Amino acid sequence: MGPDEFQTLLRFFKALANESRLKMVGLLAGREYSVEELAALLQLKEPTVSHHLSILKELNLVQLRPEGNTHWYQLDREALHNVNRSVFDTEQIAGLVKDVEADAWERQVLSNFLSGERLKEIPASRKKRWVILKWLVSQFDLGVTYPEANVNEIIKRHHPDCATLRRELIGYQMLQREHGLYWRQPEAEWKFA
Amino acid sequence: MGPDEFQTLLRFFKALANESRLKMVGLLAGREYSVEELAALLQLKEPTVSHHLSILKELNLVQLRPEGNTHWYQLDREALHNVNRSVFDTEQIAGLVKDVEADAWERQVLSNFLSGERLKEIPASRKKRWVILKWLVSQFDLGVTYPEANVNEIIKRHHPDCATLRRELIGYQMLQREHGLYWRQPEAEWKFA
DNA sequence: CTTCTAATTAGATACAAATTGAAATAGAAG
DNA sequence: CTTCTATTTCAATTTGTATCTAATTAGAAG
Numbered sequence: 505m506g507p508d509e510f511q512t513l514l515r516f517f518k519a520l521a522n523e524s525r526l527k528m529v530g531l532l533a534g535r536e537y538s539v540e541e542l543a544a545l546l547q548l549k550e551p552t553v554s555h556h557l558s559i560l561k562e563l564n565l566v567q568l569r570p571e572g573n574t575h576w577y578q579l580d581r582e583a584l585h586n587v588n589r590s591v592f593d594t595e596q597i598a599g600l601v602k603d604v605e606a607d608a609w610e611r612q613v614l615s616n617f618l619s620g621e622r623l624k625e626i627p628a629s630r631k632k633r634w635v636i637l638k639w640l641v642s643q644f645d646l647g648v649t650y651p652e653a654n655v656n657e658i659i660k661r662h663h664p665d666c667a668t669l670r671r672e673l674i675g676y677q678m679l680q681r682e683h684g685l686y687w688r689q690p691e692a693e694w695k696f697a
Numbered sequence: 698m699g700p701d702e703f704q705t706l707l708r709f710f711k712a713l714a715n716e717s718r719l720k721m722v723g724l725l726a727g728r729e730y731s732v733e734e735l736a737a738l739l740q741l742k743e744p745t746v747s748h749h750l751s752i753l754k755e756l757n758l759v760q761l762r763p764e765g766n767t768h769w770y771q772l773d774r775e776a777l778h779n780v781n782r783s784v785f786d787t788e789q790i791a792g793l794v795k796d797v798e799a800d801a802w803e804r805q806v807l808s809n810f811l812s813g814e815r816l817k818e819i820p821a822s823r824k825k826r827w828v829i830l831k832w833l834v835s836q837f838d839l840g841v842t843y844p845e846a847n848v849n850e851i852i853k854r855h856h857p858d859c860a861t862l863r864r865e866l867i868g869y870q871m872l873q874r875e876h877g878l879y880w881r882q883p884e885a886e887w888k889f890a
Numbered sequence: 891c892t893t894c895t896a897a898t899t900a901g902a903t904a905c906a907a908a909t910t911g912a913a914a915t916a917g918a919a920g
Numbered sequence: 921c922t923t924c925t926a927t928t929t930c931a932a933t934t935t936g937t938a939t940c941t942a943a944t945t946a947g948a949a950g
Contacts, residue, residue: 514719521714522908526707538824539927544802552909554928573917573926574824588781601723609737628949629895631731631767715938732897745939747898766896766947821919822925 510601516587519563524548525556532566532579539575563587610635623663633672634696640669641678644688655679655686705756709780712756717741718749725759725772732768756780803828816856826865827889833862834871837881848872848879 520526524546531537531545543553557577560566564583569576613635617624623640627633643658644650650658652670659666673679677695679686713719717739724730724738736746750770753759757776762769806828810817816833820826836851837843843851845863852859866872870888872879 510719510723514714514716517710517714517719518907521707521710523707524908526703526710530703541802544805547801548908549910550927551911551929555908558928570917573924575927601720605738608740609734612737711937717938741938742940743897744899744941748938751898763947766894768897 513587516563519559519565522556524552525560528553528556528560529565529579529584532577533581536569536576536578539577542577610638614639621662626663626665626668634676637669637672637676637678641673641688644679646688646690649685649687652684652686706780709756712752712758715749717745718753721746721749721753722758722772722777725770726774729762729769729771732770735770803831807832814855819856819858819861827869830862830865830869830871834866834881837872839881839883842878842880845877845879 520529527546528542531542537545539550539553539557542548542557543550546553557566561568564580566577567580569578613627613632617627617632617636618639623636627636640659640662643662644655655670656666659669663669670679674681677689677693680689680693713722720739721735724735730738732743732746732750735741735750736743739746750759754761757773759770760773762771806820806825810820810825810829811832816829820829833852833855836855837848848863849859852862856862863872867874870882870886873882873886
């Protein structure tokens with residue numbers, strides 16, 4: 505389900521999210537009504553009813569049968585049923601929002617805490633610290649072993665407190681240490697908890 | 698389905714008839730999100746997201762799982778499914794509007810053309826004339842035979858043109874005539890066409 | 891206890907939609 | 921052709937809702 509269908513679905517909900525229109529759908533499910541009759545039943549003026557009917561008509565929810573001056577409207581059950589199926593197949597709901605960028609939040613955290621290559625401060629909350637550390641560890645190359653002095657130097661390019669950040673990287677197992685040598689771990693090995 | 702359920706249904710449509718909320722439902726169908734994350738993903742401020750979530754929450758469309766300061770929300774598929782069933786069973790839709798008075802239009806026609814017991818004018822359109830004649834024939838008693846002079850007299854209480862009205866009553870077979878005597882027909886015998 | 895973080899609530903503003911009276915249109919009737 | 925009726929279109933008003941900033945609450949961490 506793509507963005508087009510999302511907009512269609514949205515228009516459908518907007519159409520039925522109105523007391524007068526929802527009542528009209530209920531009435532028209534029973535039998536045909538003219539604009540005049542609907543206006544009387546719903547206590548509205550004809551122009552108002554006509555406006556609502558045009559909205560339902562655009563979505564093919566109602567059908568029009570002209571007879572002289574009178575326009576008879578009735579519900580198109582088939583159209584209603586089609587929308588039903590496409591809406592409430594819960595498997596598809598998740599696909600509605602393909603256009604929402606999945607990592608927007610992480611990019612926002614980065615842009616909040618970074619000033620160019622410089623880390624303005626270390627986030628206090630674990631969730632955000634995680635995002636920053638992911639970025640920080642990407643400054644190291646995979647498959648390369650670094651002596652501690654080298655690690656500190658790289659971190660200091662971005663923030664003065666290299667001790668804390670190094671400890672955090674180890675804690676989340678983004679960086680691994682053995683015999684005073686450090687190397688970057690693949691993402692699968694990181695531990696959030 | 699009574700008026701309460703109608704209002705619930707209406708609130709449901711209103712809840713989903715909003716681009717931000719519909720996207721949220723789509724996202725939350727996939728996994729849990731915090732308010733902060735949703736705000737970033739949808740490019741909204743946290744208070745706005747909070748407001749939308751409260752609307753979805755009132756309808757039990759989403760569930761809240763607090764964890765420290767973070768509030769994790771996710772979709773309640775069950776609730777969504779329940780609404781689905783109650784909505785699109787088209788047999789029930791007609792019942793939604795029990796509260797709409799079925800004869801509101803006819804009563805309006807009567808009040809437009811009557812001034813007390815007096816008929817202000819004879820409606821030109823067939824639909825409305827039918828309503829007026831139904832009322833007029835109710836002035837006669839069932840099972841009683843009236844001579845023409847008597848019929849005219851009764852009609853003249855409401856409108857001077859008793860000839861036209863008498864002819865119309867006969868035409869629609871609301872009144873029956875034989876050998877100069879008239880009597881009222883039961884409603885089943887009337888002919889609209 | 892104080893500080894910080896995430897979420898909610900309150901108040902204000904701006905945008906979108908519902909409703910209506912008046913005017914225009916299309917068809918029926920005289 | 922003119923008149924009348926039902927509907928629709930148009931313009932203007934009102935109502936309602938989404939969104940924001942600022943202030944408040946509840947929980948965590950120092």
